Amino acid sequence: MASYSQKTYAARGREHTHPLACELFATMERKQSNLSLAADVTTKAELIALADRVGPFICVLKTHVDIISDFDSDLVVQLQALAAKHDFLIFEDRKFADIGNTVKLQYGGGIYRIADWAHITNCHVIPGEGIIQGLAEVGMPKNRGLLLLAEMSSKGMLATGEYTARNVEMAVDNPFVIGFIGSRRFTEARDLITMTPGVGLHASGDALGQQYRTPETIVAENGSDIIIVGRGIYGPGKDPVAEAERYRAAGWAAYERRLQRA
Numbered sequence: 001m002a003s004y005s006q007k008t009y010a011a012r013g014r015e016h017t018h019p020l021a022c023e024l025f026a027t028m029e030r031k032q033s034n035l036s037l038a039a040d041v042t043t044k045a046e047l048i049a050l051a052d053r054v055g056p057f058i059c060v061l062k063t064h065v066d067i068i069s070d071f072d073s074d075l076v077v078q079l080q081a082l083a084a085k086h087d088f089l090i091f092e093d094r095k096f097a098d099i100g101n102t103v104k105l106q107y108g109g110g111i112y113r114i115a116d117w118a119h120i121t122n123c124h125v126i127p128g129e130g131i132i133q134g135l136a137e138v139g140m141p142k143n144r145g146l147l148l149l150a151e152m153s154s155k156g157m158l159a160t161g162e163y164t165a166r167n168v169e170m171a172v173d174n175p176f177v178i179g180f181i182g183s184r185r186f187t188e189a190r191d192l193i194t195m196t197p198g199v200g201l202h203a204s205g206d207a208l209g210q211q212y213r214t215p216e217t218i219v220a221e222n223g224s225d226i227i228i229v230g231r232g233i234y235g236p237g238k239d240p241v242a243e244a245e246r247y248r249a250a251g252w253a254a255y256e257r258r259l260q261r262a
């Protein structure tokens, strides 16, 4: 059987069993975009302005709501309006890491009420499978999806070997999991989506251990599905609209090259 990474996003969207994954693939195809913006800005106004400008070029807006100094429920309303206006999904990069009972409370409640508005979130499986079960109890009824952090992009990261392999086993077994954060396609057991951070066309890293690879390496060679780009788009001196279109085009061209190789 051909690898899922050799099929079109459109075909994968038609065949997927998770409605959110179907929606994501359909969005990618409609917008010809496998680009997710990592919007690591620290005020409500900056986040809304950036999402509005870059929205036309992305399939997923990735947020860290706990870095927003003036977070309030109106931000969520505005982000949802922008998601509808520009046709993208929202991924809150919460990286849950506690026992099932605690993450249920963190995901569904608190100030942020993440499960009410984020289509996608992610977790570390360091506590064992209970974390996925806890998150699924809150997220499944709302048609949300979960990504497991099978690998990380930073220098010296510890998610390797057996740990990564256990992530893959847990993902295959749980219908709430739609994919991974990692650098490559991990399994053909079912169609799990890989989203890859640490993508940059120019820089090789930052002063705090981040490491960058190109869309060509990640999508065309490694078989990952979505590139996550932050400072490459909105960093100092950058024009976010021009950079977003550059990364969208580079990500999509790498996907088309991958299909040609199939």
Ligand code: 6AU
Residues within 6 Å of the ligand: 038, 039, 040, 093, 122, 151, 152, 153, 154, 181, 197, 198, 199, 210, 228, 229, 230, 231, 232
């Ligand atoms: O492009 P950057 O370096 O400005 O931003 C990368 C974004 C940040 C990180 O929190 C996130 O990607 N990230 C993640 C995610 C998405 O879970 C995992 C990882 O291993 N490395 C990483 O940078 O918002």
